[in-house]
Amino acid sequence: MADAAIVFDRVTKTFPKTAKPSVNETSLTVESGSFVTILGASGCGKTTLLKMVNRIIEPTSGTISLFGKDIRQQPLTELRRSIGYVIQQIGLFPHMTIEQNIATVPQILGWERSRIEARVKELMELVHLPDSYRQRYSRQLSGGQQQRVGIARAMAGDPAVLLMDEPFGAIDAITRGKLQDDFKEIQRQLGKTVLFVTHDVDEALKLGDRMIVMNEGVIQQYDKPLHIMDKPSNSFVSELVQSDDLFQRLHLIRVSESMVPLETEAPEHYPRLSADSSLKDALQLILKRDVPYVVVEWADGQAAGQITLDQFKLGSGR
Ligand SMILES: Nc1ncnc2c1ncn2[C@@H]1O[C@H](COP(=O)(O)OP(=O)(O)OP(=O)(O)O)[C@@H](O)[C@H]1O
Ligand SMILES: [Mg+2]
Incomplete structure (x- = not known):
């Protein structure tokens, strides 16, 4: 079995003045190198789950470890540098050029200029952005292009783990399909561990080699996409993933994920x-x-x- 990259052990988050926990007694192991998609309705706790990994949100109880180490036992800055994060709604720095955006983490890490330049060039190629965009600002890019910059920026410090919160949510279907294919290929090549939140059933089935279905702060099922469709653990899951067009769904899943x-x-x-x-x-x-x-x-x-x-x-x- 592959090493565990992220382990949640009975993690609960209850925000102040709220009646119900946003994430409730969740235990979960994400293997190193796997691409895990998290699917669920608005407000079910997906973002909360993600943000606890890089400690933007602190759990009320339970522990989370990264590669075997409790995340509270490592300096916060070090932890955050080891995790790439693509937030809901892109979130590029508007006053910085594309190049400066991508170079954020390498700058903080104090890399030499030539190394940073080489890294920016490499990442722009990886996400298929023309080199001529380096000096532009994010407002001069389309939504899909901005999202590519967001991915490049998250990967700049070569983190082993990427947290992605509906990264393709605001993008038209055609561009989204292309981004999905490109990103899946990048993840395969580089062996990154990815936790990827989405509202979109097809996206979750297509990208994940494992998939989580969440409802009201509780994981309903954590399984291979085909198993989620085949053997839904309860009626919530089956209603969420059932489709009139089964063939369309099957078209999204690669045989290599299910053989x-x-x-x-x-x-x-x-x-x-x-x-x-x-x-x-x-x-x-x-x-x-x-x-x-x-x-x-x-x-x-x-x-x-x-x-x-x-x-x-x-x-x-x-
Ligand atoms: N800072 C906060 N204070 C109080 N309640 C919060 C806070 N952040 C989130 N919540 C609540 O926790 C629940 C889960 O929120 P979360 O953002 O994790 O949902 P989500 O699944 O990411 O939803 P969406 O798909 O809309 O992004 C919601 O009921 C939300 O209102
Ligand atoms: Mg969210």
């Missing part, structure tokens, strides 16, 4: 498909070729695992 180990060597004639195909592709192939499973293979042709028809039997876990 199971190969049980035996597959017969020659069993179809194979690449690890970056979607579950929709897998199900279509299974039905078309009338086989119980298909073999998933990596780009080099090595077998990676299998997707079986049984995995699609909705509600089978209930």
Whole structure:
């Protein structure tokens, strides 16, 4: 098993003068390198959960640790530098250029000028922003471009963990799709641990290799996206994720996130498909070729695992 990056142990947050806790007795382990999406309605406690990790909000009770260390046992500045944070509503510094925005953490860390310049250049390439934008201000960029700067800024100090609070919420669907794809690719390449809050079911299913469904301060289910659809733990979860267009949902999930180990060597004639195909592709192939499973293979042709028809039997876990 991978190391735990973030562990919540019975964490509760009750704000002063409120009747109910915003986050209630929550225990949660986020493995290192995983992309965890948090889905839930407005006011269910998503932002509160996120902000407790970098201590913008202090829990009322319980402990949170980062890579095995209680977050209260490390200096606050050090903790915050080790965590990239993209806030709800972008939040670029308006009086600073794009370059200065991205360089915020490296500046604080006292890096040499040449190193900062190289890092800014590298990050702008990573998030696909033209170099000519360096001297612009955020108001001179589109919403989607600003969001790319926000991501670059959060990654500047090379944090192992990224907290992202509805980073793509205010962006049109087409741009959002592109940002999602680009960011998922970046996360894969760099192996960052990501906690990503969203209102959007499709976004949560598409980006997460694990997904949390929250309601009224309580985690309802924490599972692989396919399991959340297949085996919702209660009626709240099933109502939230159910869709008239199941195929559309399956199209969002990559087979590499959902495959199971190969049980035996597959017969020659069993179809194979690449690890970056979607579950929709897998199900279509299974039905078309009338086989119980298909073999998933990596780009080099090595077998990676299998997707079986049984995995699609909705509600089978209930
Ligand atoms: N500083 C605060 N003081 C009092 N109550 C607060 C405070 N911050 C948040 N809350 C309450 O805690 C609950 C959870 O808020 P939170 O911001 O975590 O929700 P959220 O899931 O992020 O919602 P949204 O999707 O709208 O961003 C809400 O009922 C909110 O009113
Ligand atoms: Mg919020």
